[in-house]
Amino acid sequence: MREATVRVDVDTSDAGDRTLIFPTGMTTPYQRFHSLQCSAQPISCTQELASGQAVMMLTPEAYAGEDRIALTYRFQGQGTEYPDAIFKPWNNRFTRAAAPLVEGVRTLVAGSSNPCESIRRVVAHTAEAFTYGHPPSRYYDGREDVPLLGCGVTAGSCVDINMYLIAALRSLDIEAGYVAGPFFPEEKNGRCDDMHCWVVTRADGEVAEWDIAHHLKLGTRTIAPGLNPKPGWRAALSYSMGWDVPTLGVSTLKLLSEPMWVDEAGVADYATISIASEGHL
Numbered sequence: 001m002r003e004a005t006v007r008v009d010v011d012t013s014d015a016g017d018r019t020l021i022f023p024t025g026m027t028t029p030y031q032r033f034h035s036l037q038c039s040a041q042p043i044s045c046t047q048e049l050a051s052g053q054a055v056m057m058l059t060p061e062a063y064a065g066e067d068r069i070a071l072t073y074r075f076q077g078q079g080t081e082y083p084d085a086i087f088k089p090w091n092n093r094f095t096r097a098a099a100p101l102v103e104g105v106r107t108l109v110a111g112s113s114n115p116c117e118s119i120r121r122v123v124a125h126t127a128e129a130f131t132y133g134h135p136p137s138r139y140y141d142g143r144e145d146v147p148l149l150g151c152g153v154t155a156g157s158c159v160d161i162n163m164y165l166i167a168a169l170r171s172l173d174i175e176a177g178y179v180a181g182p183f184f185p186e187e188k189n190g191r192c193d194d195m196h197c198w199v200v201t202r203a204d205g206e207v208a209e210w211d212i213a214h215h216l217k218l219g220t221r222t223i224a225p226g227l228n229p230k231p232g233w234r235a236a237l238s239y240s241m242g243w244d245v246p247t248l249g250v251s252t253l254k255l256l257s258e259p260m261w262v263d264e265a266g267v268a269d270y271a272t273i274s275i276a277s278e279g280h281l
Contacts, residue, residue: 004235023238024054034074049244086177092242097171101148115203158213180257181237190277
């Protein structure tokens with residue numbers, strides 16, 4: 001059994017009457033989701049509209065009197081195939097390729113012998129387009145689609161890099177999914193600072209994972225398929241981008257990988273959290 005515990009700081013003056021939302025966890029070929037335990041009760045549940053993923057909720061009544069909430073995700077043993085829904089195209093500003101990007105990737109893969117070769121070309125192009133970082137403004141800010149990145153390199157986080165990769169691949173009708181959750185680097189002894197994300201592709205019966213951000217952190221743009229080019233372990237909590245949760249008034253939320261506060265108008269803000277891996281094998 002492996003555990004990933006996310007602890008949420010509760011400041012009642014800040015939280016007010018907001019609802020705390022968080023993902024439920026998911027099974028992948030590498031891990032079977034076992035359970036989610038929450039230190040506050042009662043916990044309730046609603047759904048994301050397009051994927052049907054569960055969105056877990058704590059109302060103000062549930063966390064009243066709490067200074068900190070612990071969410072413990074447990075995983076046990078080998079999992080199963082990725083859910084088909086992970087590869088479902090979502091048409092929103094975080095997944096929709098702008099016309100120049102569509103044209104650019106089609107030119108890039110011209111003459112490719114098969115979809116797997118096309119994937120490798122798009123991954124290589126994406127790696128060349130980015131340097132890892134967390135810039136104050138993003139290349140897609142204020143846009144309703146994902147633009148083509150041309151000359152030079154653009155600073156971007158794992159979220160930014162994989163958004164570009166997903167949009168490019170899906171513009172070629174290649175099945176690609178976006179997975180998010182904590183990654184615990186080997187050298188940090190069961191701690192991490194924030195969430196991570198990676199991409200899964202499926203073509204010609206071949207499923208492959210891609211983690212461009214970790215390759216860039218290691219100083220290389222030669223990207224090989226597979227998880228953990230940087231040693232450690234990861235816990236998958238959710239998938240896809242552009243979440244709609246009608247029961248909470250939430251529309252086109254970029255992603256739900258870590259707890260967020262949602263107000264009555266459906267506006268979501270990230271909670272202050274700490275993340276730890278406990279119960280190592």
